[in-house]
């Protein structure tokens with residue numbers, strides 16, 4: 891699992907499975923920082 895951490899205070903806001911492609915906006919309950927977190931599916935690119 892990949893931890894979603896607040897960009898400001900580093901509080902763990904949630905967890906998502908590895909390789910999940912998602913874009914979510916989360917407001918940190920601790921420091922009130924709102925940020926859109928983007929996670930992209932990590933695919934090995936072989937060229």
Ligand SMILES: [Zn+2]
Pocket residue numbers: 896897898899900901918919920921922923
């Ligand atoms: Zn925070």
